[in-house]
Amino acid sequence: MTTEIASRIAASLIPAFLLIGAGGPALAKENADIQRTVLLQQQVTLPSPNVNGRVIRVNFPVGFKTPRHTHEGQGPRYVVKGTLQVVEGDKTGIYSAGEVFWETGQSMTVENIGGEPAELIIFEMGKGH
Numbered sequence: 001m002t003t004e005i006a007s008r009i010a011a012s013l014i015p016a017f018l019l020i021g022a023g024g025p026a027l028a029k030e031n032a033d034i035q036r037t038v039l040l041q042q043q044v045t046l047p048s049p050n051v052n053g054r055v056i057r058v059n060f061p062v063g064f065k066t067p068r069h070t071h072e073g074q075g076p077r078y079v080v081k082g083t084l085q086v087v088e089g090d091k092t093g094i095y096s097a098g099e100v101f102w103e104t105g106q107s108m109t110v111e112n113i114g115g116e117p118a119e120l121i122i123f124e125m126g127k128g129h
Contacts, residue, residue, distance in 0.1 A: 002077075009121060014027075018045060039076075039099075042102045044074070044125070050128030051126070052072075052073070053068050054124045055121065058129045060118040060120070060123060061112065062115060062116060065112075066109050066111070069108065071105060071124055074103055075102070075123040076103075078100050078120070079120055080097060081120025082096075082097060082114045082116055083112070083114045084102075084110055084114075087109045088106050089106040089108070108114075
């Protein structure tokens with residue numbers, strides 16, 4: 001993942017209250033030139049007071065489909081490149097590069113339905129150890 005993509009993901013997923021809380025109003029004013037776009041917002045009930053946050057990069061070859069599976073934690077998923085069909089529970093979504101979707105942790109499959117390799121970044125919030 002390039003630094004530009006990583007920066008764009010981080011800037012879009014860090015809530016404004018964290019930026020302001022970290023440095024007060026001075027930091028918010030100092031960053032007035034930064035353009036931020038909320039790609040996804042989701043109310044979350046954490047699984048425990050101790051949460052294990054992970055960022056995982058997954059590469060999908062052309063035509064690859066995962067078996068039905070679950071992840072340790074829910075969270076946003078960012079499609080870096082390609083086109084993925086996600087079947088989670090009884091819902092099906094098709095997501096392309098630059099799109100974000102929320103995974104709930106239900107049983108799911110992911111299939112690369114595009115004509116090129118696909119890449120997905122998983123931001124996972126699971127029960128801490």
